[in-house]
Amino acid sequence: xxxxxxNQGRGNVPHVVVVTYPAQGHINPLLQFAxxxxxxxxxxxxxxxxxxxxxxxxxxxxxxxxVGFEPISDGYDGGGFELASSxxxxxxxxxxxxxxxxxxxxxxxxxxxxxxTCVVYDCMLTWVxxxxxxxxxxxxxxxxxSASVCSLYCRLNRGELSFPVEKGKVISTIxxxxxxxxxxxxxxxxxxxxxxxxxxxxLIMEMFxxxxxxxxxxxxxxxxxxxxxMEAMVGLWPLKMVGPMVPSAYLDQQIKGDTSYxxxxxxxxxxxxxxxxxxxxxxxxxxxxxxxxxxxxxxQVEEIAWGLKSIQRPFLWVLKEPEKKLPKxxxxxxxxxxxxxxxxxxxxxxxxxxxxxxxxxxLTHCGWNSTxxxxxxxxxxxxxxxxxxxxxxxxxVEEVWGVGVWAKRxxxxxxxxxxxxxxxxxxxxxxxxGEIKRNALKWREAAVKAISTGGTSYKxxxxxxxxxxxxxx
Ligand code: UDP
Numbered sequence: 001x002x003x004x005x006x007n008q009g010r011g012n013v014p015h016v017v018v019v020t021y022p023a024q025g026h027i028n029p030l031l032q033f034a035x036x037x038x039x040x041x042x043x044x045x046x047x048x049x050x051x052x053x054x055x056x057x058x059x060x061x062x063x064x065x066x067v068g069f070e071p072i073s074d075g076y077d078g079g080g081f082e083l084a085s086s087x088x089x090x091x092x093x094x095x096x097x098x099x100x101x102x103x104x105x106x107x108x109x110x111x112x113x114x115x116x117t118c119v120v121y122d123c124m125l126t127w128v129x130x131x132x133x134x135x136x137x138x139x140x141x142x143x144x145x146s147a148s149v150c151s152l153y154c155r156l157n158r159g160e161l162s163f164p165v166e167k168g169k170v171i172s173t174i175x176x177x178x179x180x181x182x183x184x185x186x187x188x189x190x191x192x193x194x195x196x197x198x199x200x201x202x203l204i205m206e207m208f209x210x211x212x213x214x215x216x217x218x219x220x221x222x223x224x225x226x227x228x229x230m231e232a233m234v235g236l237w238p239l240k241m242v243g244p245m246v247p248s249a250y251l252d253q254q255i256k257g258d259t260s261y262x263x264x265x266x267x268x269x270x271x272x273x274x275x276x277x278x279x280x281x282x283x284x285x286x287x288x289x290x291x292x293x294x295x296x297x298x299x300q301v302e303e304i305a306w307g308l309k310s311i312q313r314p315f316l317w318v319l320k321e322p323e324k325k326l327p328k329x330x331x332x333x334x335x336x337x338x339x340x341x342x343x344x345x346x347x348x349x350x351x352x353x354x355x356x357x358x359x360x361x362x363l364t365h366c367g368w369n370s371t372x373x374x375x376x377x378x379x380x381x382x383x384x385x386x387x388x389x390x391x392x393x394x395x396x397v398e399e400v401w402g403v404g405v406w407a408k409r410x411x412x413x414x415x416x417x418x419x420x421x422x423x424x425x426x427x428x429x430x431x432x433x434g435e436i437k438r439n440a441l442k443w444r445e446a447a448v449k450a451i452s453t454g455g456t457s458y459k460x461x462x463x464x465x466x467x468x469x470x471x472x473x
Pocket of ligand 1: 023024025026028289290291292293294318346347348349350351366367368369370371373
């Protein structure tokens with residue numbers, strides 16, 4: 001009934017369904033994109049799995065969104081990915097059930113005065129384009145990695161990326177136009193395991209295979225951040241920059257009241273975090289988070305813990321199951337109340353924390369959203385990348401954008417406490433800290449400019465909006 005009311009008299013408004021993979025790092029940018037479309041007068045609906053929608057409504061208290069939500073199925077409506085026997089089984093099931101239920105969703109809307117005119121889909125959901133083509137509507141693929149990372153996948157798919165190998169070992173750096181020379185351990189991890197390909201790599205290759213026949217492809221980044229790369233890729237792909245997808249209150253206030261993504265999969269402990277941060281001096285706190293997916297080894301958690309302790313600065317650490325993961329002596333050593341050395345919470349509203357004046361350093365796994373958020377809010381970073389695109393993002397944070405330091409692993413793959421301490425000290429008062437802060441402020445300004453009226457990302461989004469409005473008339 002509510003939806004019917006909403007649709008009344010909106011027959012001429014283009015309707016965009018935005019389909020996202022059910023992970024926090026995908027929901028956030030795609031929902032943000034849907035909100036922007038809605039703010040420009042389009043009807044926008046976010047479609048994701050049943051189980052994910054249930055978590056969102058349970059954990060999200062302040063929904064600022066003007067976007068509608070609709071479920072589709074991955075075949076595991078009662079529990080999502082956790083119920084699948086393997087990643088391959090999950091992806092296959094999602095492909096079959098997702099295609100069927102997205103088709104049904106589009107058909108359902110076709111009987112209203114708000115038929116679907118366009119589907120924007122997450123790059124992980126390669127099957128959506130087949131559904132879109134059946135209906136003859138506009139399809140837009142949305143990349144959730146940096147354009148630099150995408151360019152490596154694109155070149156691999158085109159047969160232009162090969163690794164110089166000798167006796168089974170990669171012997172030198174890769175040189176691709178528009179990118180700095182890349183060592184093997186600086187590439188996305190899916191490329192660094194050629195003998196043991198991840199199911200994700202197969203999916204990514206399928207995506208780039210399809211890219212040739214696609215008119216619309218967007219990337220959550222901005223032109224100035226990756227200028228050289230974008231120039232090197234002209235004519236090789238249709239990718240356009242539309243980011244950063246960060247709620248507008250943190251950038252330029254374009255959408256009134258847009259202070260959070262509005263779809264949290266876990267309950268944030270906002271009040272506790274903000275009250276505690278309020279007691280700390282400006283730029284004093286180290287914020288530590290490894291995103292929603294990374295699972296650190298016990299040894300790595302221990303090294304981070306003692307590294308943080310030895311820095312002797314207040315820290316706010318997001319860690320699921322802290323009692324299970326942290327050494328007992330560490331937990332008892334950090335004390336309690338406002339005088340404690342640090343606090344550990346299981347989830348927070350990361351943007352709220354990064355935007356707080358007390359935060360002076362972001363110890364991050366360099367997931368792409370976290371990296372963009374750090375850049376957009378001018379928070380100096382220490383990268384402790386784990387897998388996927390994170391090592392390449394960490395390299396760019398240190399070497400290309402100059403907004404932080406990449407804390408390096410030892411031969412056993414662990415970032416030791418001494419390296420954690422050295423890196424954090426470097427960005428919080430060390431020799432390079434002044435330059436890092438200046439760069440951070442410069443990139444924040446560029447991010448705000450890109451997404452503000454007349455900016456490069458703004459224009460690219462408007463290009464789609466105008467196209468859809470013209471189609472409708
Ligand atoms: N995030 C959050 N609270 C936390 C940790 C993370 O809201 O305690 C958000 C963060 O702002 C980001 C997303 O979760 O938008 C994580 O995405 P990212 O690409 O950084 O990492 P992933 O979870 O995909 O590894």
